[in-house]
């Protein structure tokens with residue numbers, strides 16, 4: 527490729543993002559203290575954006591507790607995160623806040639809400655998880671998120687941040703490539719899947735799904751994660767990581783809680799998109815029409 531200026535220009539500093547791995551419990555105070563420490567650490571390291579996982583606020587040990595601990599976006603906890611964003615001048619992706627919405631009194635269900643805060647502490651975007659995790663692996667895992675959560679009803683346009691245009695999803699959404707492609711189509715450069723994956727599904731599916739989403743969308747993929755024992759009956763898979771738009775894992779957390787860091791290189795992203803222009807090779811005229819292929823109906 528012909529890049530005449532690339533050699534002459536001084537190296538530009540690329541934005542650094544920090545990706546969190548935590549073990550939330552039902553104790554909201556302890557969880558906040560742990561997340562605040564990570565934000566402070568990321569700020570000292572020079573990151574502009576910190577990603578925290580689904581359930582960064584808490585992981586309840588049963589449905590009643592999960593519902594009773596939930597707050598509104600105007601509540602105390604979000605206020606404390608807004609202060610934290612301001613104090614450190616940091617963007618915060620809070621990936622999966624247990625939100626009591628407008629309809630709390632009538633539905634008695636919450637939303638699983640991904641909140642993006644800017645460094646002034648403003649809520650600049652909210653995305654409410656649209657694919658709820660109702661999954662049963664016999665004898666191993668039972669999840670029925672829809673029993674206490676209302677599904678969100680919209681995909682949210684990517685938001686400009688100093689690291690790039692950020693498309694918001696949450697955890698189980700990762701299994702639905704339609705949402706990642708819709709976000710890419712709407713201009714996303716970074717997709718993020720804050721998560722609380724189970725051990726059996728995480729060990730089989732986590733990395734391969736994240737890398738697939740990065741390769742097919744040609745976006746950076748950032749995935750903060752719950753790790754370890756959240757309470758008596760629950761252990762999370764961990765492996766918070768960042769994938770670049772070529773599909774390489776460029777950062778990954780160790781075992782235990784902490785952060786990993788990645789530089790976001792949008793020149794590299796643009797080069798990949800030029801070299802393999804899948805986006806302009808798509809055939810949306812075909813994708814809805816498998817039934818019209820002229821096959822004889824199966825008797």
Ligand SMILES: O=C(O)CNC(=O)[C@H](CS)NC(=O)CCC(=O)C(=O)O
Pocket residue numbers: 580581584585586592659669670671697698701722723724727728
């Ligand atoms: O309930 C909370 O408090 C926080 N939310 C979660 O933990 C959610 C819903 S139960 N977990 C997942 O989506 C796991 C997905 C997963 O493991 C997979 O897709 O394989």
